[in-house]
Amino acid sequence: MPMTEIRNAQAAAAPVLQVDGLKKHFPIRKGLLRRTIGNVFAVDGVSFSIQPGETLGLVGESGCGKTTVGRTVLRLIEPTGGSIRVRGEDITQLSRKALRPYRREMQIVFQDPFSSLNPRMRAGDIVGEPMKIHGIGAEGGERARLVARLFERVGLRPQQMRNFPHEFSGGQRQRISIARALALNPKLIVADEPVSALDVSIQAQVINLMMDLQREEGIAYLFISHNLAVVEHISHRIAVMYLGRIVEYADKVTLFTRPQHPYTEALLSAVPVPDPLLKREKRMVEGDVPSPVRPPPGCHFHTRCPYAQDRCRIETPALKPVGEGHLVACHLR
Amino acid sequence: MTSTDHSVELAKAGANVTGWWSRLVFLALRFPLGAFGAVIVALFVFAAIFADAITTVDPTSTNAAKSLAAPGPGVLMGADFMGRDMYSRVVHGARISLAVGVGSTVLGCLFGVIIGLASGYLLGWFDLLVQRVIDIMQALPLLVMALVMAASLGPSLQNTIIAISIPLIPNVARVIRSNTLAIRELPYVEAARAQGMSELRIAVRHVLPNTLAPLIVLGTAQLGAAILTEASLSFLGLGIPEPHPSWGRMLSESAAEYVRTAPWLVIFPGLAISLVVFGTNLLGDAMRDLLDPRQRS
Numbered sequence: 001m002p003m004t005e006i007r008n009a010q011a012a013a014a015p016v017l018q019v020d021g022l023k024k025h026f027p028i029r030k031g032l033l034r035r036t037i038g039n040v041f042a043v044d045g046v047s048f049s050i051q052p053g054e055t056l057g058l059v060g061e062s063g064c065g066k067t068t069v070g071r072t073v074l075r076l077i078e079p080t081g082g083s084i085r086v087r088g089e090d091i092t093q094l095s096r097k098a099l100r101p102y103r104r105e106m107q108i109v110f111q112d113p114f115s116s117l118n119p120r121m122r123a124g125d126i127v128g129e130p131m132k133i134h135g136i137g138a139e140g141g142e143r144a145r146l147v148a149r150l151f152e153r154v155g156l157r158p159q160q161m162r163n164f165p166h167e168f169s170g171g172q173r174q175r176i177s178i179a180r181a182l183a184l185n186p187k188l189i190v191a192d193e194p195v196s197a198l199d200v201s202i203q204a205q206v207i208n209l210m211m212d213l214q215r216e217e218g219i220a221y222l223f224i225s226h227n228l229a230v231v232e233h234i235s236h237r238i239a240v241m242y243l244g245r246i247v248e249y250a251d252k253v254t255l256f257t258r259p260q261h262p263y264t265e266a267l268l269s270a271v272p273v274p275d276p277l278l279k280r281e282k283r284m285v286e287g288d289v290p291s292p293v294r295p296p297p298g299c300h301f302h303t304r305c306p307y308a309q310d311r312c313r314i315e316t317p318a319l320k321p322v323g324e325g326h327l328v329a330c331h332l333r
Numbered sequence: 334m335t336s337t338d339h340s341v342e343l344a345k346a347g348a349n350v351t352g353w354w355s356r357l358v359f360l361a362l363r364f365p366l367g368a369f370g371a372v373i374v375a376l377f378v379f380a381a382i383f384a385d386a387i388t389t390v391d392p393t394s395t396n397a398a399k400s401l402a403a404p405g406p407g408v409l410m411g412a413d414f415m416g417r418d419m420y421s422r423v424v425h426g427a428r429i430s431l432a433v434g435v436g437s438t439v440l441g442c443l444f445g446v447i448i449g450l451a452s453g454y455l456l457g458w459f460d461l462l463v464q465r466v467i468d469i470m471q472a473l474p475l476l477v478m479a480l481v482m483a484a485s486l487g488p489s490l491q492n493t494i495i496a497i498s499i500p501l502i503p504n505v506a507r508v509i510r511s512n513t514l515a516i517r518e519l520p521y522v523e524a525a526r527a528q529g530m531s532e533l534r535i536a537v538r539h540v541l542p543n544t545l546a547p548l549i550v551l552g553t554a555q556l557g558a559a560i561l562t563e564a565s566l567s568f569l570g571l572g573i574p575e576p577h578p579s580w581g582r583m584l585s586e587s588a589a590e591y592v593r594t595a596p597w598l599v600i601f602p603g604l605a606i607s608l609v610v611f612g613t614n615l616l617g618d619a620m621r622d623l624l625d626p627r628q629r630s
Binding site for chain 1: 519520521523524525526527528529530534539542543
């Protein structure tokens with residue numbers, strides 16, 4: 001089991017989130033009787049854990065299943081298999097009602113700052129709503145004070161509580177989203193491409209805000225992104241996903257200096273370097289990501305891998321350790 | 334949204350918002366057509382409420398001497414063939430027309446919204462069933478549906494309102510359902526779910542308010558259609574029974590027979606219908622803009 005190795009590789013502290021063999025297959029239905037004619041293997045056996053106050057970056061191309069992982073962890077999508085543990089408690093099978101106390105532990109920040117806020121609610125009501133649901137600060141004026149404090153913490157003016165979402169810029173809206181996520185004092189925030197829709201200068205502000213909050217509150221992040229530069233800046237550890245599986249898992253420095261998986265190598269060589277004179281050996285990956293409906297047998301990456309051998313086409317490589325806390329799913333390592 | 338909610342936006346726009354009067358003037362200047370529509374509607378509401386105070390003759394009392402009298406002193410809008418005063422009948426008709434228009438629209442929208450929201454939010458077999466029933470209802474024209482309903486319920490004001498509201502339900506339900514389908518997938522709905530909000534509360538608090546914008550336009554358009562449908566029903570003897578004054582029946586009864594000899598019998602009820610429909614449409618357009626926070630600043 002890859003998970004035991006990950007566990008051994010880490011400090012003994014109880015993880016905020018522990019995911020074991022998570023699977024999400026979306027059925028493809030067709031015809032009048034809605035018969036299932038196939039599955040989209042969006043997430044196919046993903047395991048990782050996040051320690052308190054830690055950021056795990058989850059990177060990969062579009063369609064590799066990273067967003068599905070984030071949604072499934074929060075039970076916004078029901079997993080097909082595997083288990084999700086929040087601070088040691090298995091929440092995979094919990095009913096909606098039994099799940100509610102765990103909702104306070106983990107929140108989400110979305111990619112699109114425009115559709116993530118209800119356009120007909122005032123910013124202050126949006127941020128105060130989670131408190132209302134969980135009965136926090138119900139006594140006269142207490143909630144408004146808490147919301148005002150949240151606004152200050154994310155760098156907004158409390159006077160802006162009365163404004164509607166359309167009166168804010170994209171970066172400000174992401175700050176409102178972050179304030180809403182913070183309202184329940186969560187231990188974990190799933191950040192699904194939180195800065196991808198923002199201007200570069202604003203991206204830095206939002207990332208720095210998230211890092212400040214982590215320092216002050218000890219919040220852990222599952223940071224989902226396709227932007228390696230951003231992930232390198234904010235993450236402690238990084239998991240690289242390809243077609244529904246994690247192919248490499250290491251701390252930030254190791255991953256960026258000694259990548260072991262051919263896919264990670266290719267991803268890193270695609271990151272632009274701000275030095276026009278620097279000539280690098282480019283290892284471009286050819287072709288497209290295969291369809292997750294019919295993923296290739298064996299190693300999912302063999303169709304595009306420059307080193308692929310016969311074994312890769314038949315046998316699925318397990319995620320195995322190659323160094324301290326460094327796991328790779330490749331037969332050649 | 335109460336009027337106090339606008340004060341911030343109004344102040345930002347530089348308006349003097351010290352009292353409700355200046356606020357009203359500001360809104361009237363921003364939506365001149367809407368204000369015009371509001372005045373027309375207010376006029377008819379006033380006529381409906383104070384009908385007895387602003388008329389001197391009973392709308393149902395006949396007077397053989399004044400049969401088909403042309404407009405003139407004493408008979409402001411003329412009299413019909415039974416010598417009933419047209420002015421009094423048009424003013425009192427506002428009561429019936431507004432009751433039927435507003436009543437059936439509110440009733441139809443209420444049920445349409447509930448059914449549409451439930452259908453679009455719950456999906457599954459419930460949605461499938463509801464949509465097929467709506468298909469059947471929509472296959473019949475408004476008037477035919479209302480006719481069937483009115484014929485089975487019998488003629489009375491209350492039954493006319495019910496008969497006209499039922500064909501409206503599928504139209505409203507379709508619009509609300511399609512908006513619900515789009516909005517239930519948006520991230521802010523997911524965020525509410527991630528907070529642990531109950532599905533019912535999500536549907537009412539996050540989905541419903543964002544589906545209502547087209548309803549105001551649909552509703553005001555329906556208000557006019559309802560008044561016209563009532564006219565047709567009354568003409569066929571299935572709507573408001575005689576001798577109560579209904580604009581629609583006044584119009585349709587007189588149109589064929591007296592349009593050449595006594596045009597005032599057609600002109601005044603027709604004018605009343607057109608004005609009310611026109612006024613509600615103008616008001617509805619302005620309301621839609623006013624209720625959308627994005628259009629306010």
